[in-house]
Structure formats: C-alpha cells, structure tokens
Amino acid sequence: MVLLSFDIEEFDMPFEYGKEISFEDQISISVGGCHIILDLLKKHQFKATFFSTATFAINAPEIIARIKDEGHELASHTYYHSKFEDADLRNSKEKLEELSGLPVTGFRMPRMAPVSDEEIEKAGYRYNSSINPTLLPGRYNNLHVPRTHYKIGQVIQLPASVTPIFRIPLFWLSFHNFPLWYYKHIFNKAYRKDGYVNIYFHPWEFYDLNDKQRFGFPGYVSKNTGLKMKDRLDQLMTWVNKNQYPTATIASFLQSIDQ
Numbered sequence: 001m002v003l004l005s006f007d008i009e010e011f012d013m014p015f016e017y018g019k020e021i022s023f024e025d026q027i028s029i030s031v032g033g034c035h036i037i038l039d040l041l042k043k044h045q046f047k048a049t050f051f052s053t054a055t056f057a058i059n060a061p062e063i064i065a066r067i068k069d070e071g072h073e074l075a076s077h078t079y080y081h082s083k084f085e086d087a088d089l090r091n092s093k094e095k096l097e098e099l100s101g102l103p104v105t106g107f108r109m110p111r112m113a114p115v116s117d118e119e120i121e122k123a124g125y126r127y128n129s130s131i132n133p134t135l136l137p138g139r140y141n142n143l144h145v146p147r148t149h150y151k152i153g154q155v156i157q158l159p160a161s162v163t164p165i166f167r168i169p170l171f172w173l174s175f176h177n178f179p180l181w182y183y184k185h186i187f188n189k190a191y192r193k194d195g196y197v198n199i200y201f202h203p204w205e206f207y208d209l210n211d212k213q214r215f216g217f218p219g220y221v222s223k224n225t226g227l228k229m230k231d232r233l234d235q236l237m238t239w240v241n242k243n244q245y246p247t248a249t250i251a252s253f254l255q256s257i258d259q
Contacts, residue, residue: 001253012026021214058099117157145159
C-alpha cells in the first residue's frame with residue numbers, strides 16, 4: 001500500500017525564521033494548497049489521510065467537507081500547530097469529529113515532536129504516526145526506533161518511511177531536494193522491503209515559498225514549491241498508478257494488518 005498523508009495546519013512556519021505572517025494568510029495559503037491536493041487525489045483516484053489541527057478545521061470548513069465527501073480519512077494534528085498540552089489530544093479529536101461527522105482514530109504530532117504514548121492511548125486513538133525513524137541533526141535522533149509499524153500498549157505506531165539500510169527519510173524535504181528519479185528509487189526500496197510506504201506533505205508546499213523577504217526560508221525548504229510541487233506530485237502519482245501500487249488511507253491499511 002501507498003499511504004499518502006498531508007498535515008493540514010495553520011501555516012505558521014515563517015515564525016521559526018523570524019518573519020511575521022497574519023493568521024488570515026496562514027489559513028488562506030493552506031486552504032489553497034488543500035484544494036490542489038484534493039484535486040490531484042481525485043484526478044488519480046487516490047485515497048489519503050489528512051492530519052488536521054482543530055484550529056485549521058474550524059477555519060476551513062470547505063476543506064473538511066471535501067475530505068469527507070471525497071472519501072478520505074481525517075485524523076488529528078492536535079488543536080493548535082505551535083502550542084500543545086496533553087488535553088489537546090482528546091479535545092482535538094472531539095472537535096474534529098464534531099466538525100466532520102467522521103471517526104478520528106489517528107494522531108500525528110506537529111513537527112513529529114515527542115508525545116506521551118500513554119496520553120495518546122487515554123485520548124482514544126488507535127494509531128500514532130508521529131515518528132521519523134531517522135537521524136536528522138537538530139530535529140530527530142530516532143535510529144533506535146523500529147522502521148515499520150509496531151505497538152505500544154493498544155496503540156499502533158506507524159513511523160514515516162525511511163530506506164531499509166541507511167534510513168534515508170522519504171518525507172517532504174527529501175521529495176523537494178532529491179531528483180525525482182532518485183526519490184522514486186528510494187521509494188521503491190522501502191516499498192519492496194516493507195510492503196508499504198508512509199509519506200507525508202503539507203498544503204503550504206504548493207505555494208511559491210521562494211520570497212525570502214516574506215518567508216525567510218532557506219533554499220532546501222523553498223526548493224520545488226508552488227507549481228513545481230504540484231507538477232512533481234502529479235508525476236509521482238502517475239508513476240504509482242503505472243506501477244499498480246495500491247493506495248489507501250492509514251486507517252484502512254492498519255485495519256487490514258491488525259486482524
């Protein structure tokens with residue numbers, strides 16, 4: 001299975017680089033990217049999982065409606081993108097279920113930050129996809145973590161995909177910076193070894209982020225954003241279909257392996 005997911009959120013990343021961005025722009029940039037994503041999913045007949053903050057969902061009802069109407073999965077990305085307390089685990093789940101009418105069984109912490117496994121289970125989640133099992137200085141040091149799905153208590157842990165030997169991550173920054181042929185190569189290595197890939201992106205990647213004065217991003221963040229990102233993801237989806245790799249929501253995939 002190809003498990004494609006998107007972390008949909010307030011686009012507050014410019015604050016990390018000392019730039020200001022209004023809340024209205026944070027929402028509008030992510031909303032625009034979500035529509036592009038949903039259009040691509042419809043074009044290629046993919047099903048995907050959307051990890052949404054409750055704050056984004058409250059301010060983007062048309063996106064939540066499309067996710068529901070077009071048969072995708074809604075999961076939690078906590079309540080706010082840049083602040084967190086344990087109560088947000090349950091509160092975000094309940095708010096997303098209230099807004100969408102969909103069951104919310106999955107969770108992903110913003111920025112793949114550490115989160116209490118015990119609190120995730122207490123909040124009622126079935127799975128947690130908050131782990132990037134790689135070494136990325138200043139961000140992740142998870143070489144001790146299993147590469148593939150495992151359980152802690154009653155919660156299935158679903159790490160983001162990395163390559164089998166050197167644990168090269170397949171996450172969004174790799175997709176932007178590696179040549180597409182090489183990304184497909186390491187995608188195939190993970191898929192053939194594990195029987196699935198779990199990869200994730202963000203809606204704001206579909207906005208041109210090269211304005212350094214406005215956003216402050218280094219080149220490895222802004223590379224291949226905007227229309228280039230749309231074209232690259234379109235090409236990847238075409239390639240996935242050509243290879244007849246099935247796609248699924250995370251919830252449906254985990255149901256098939258946890259029986």
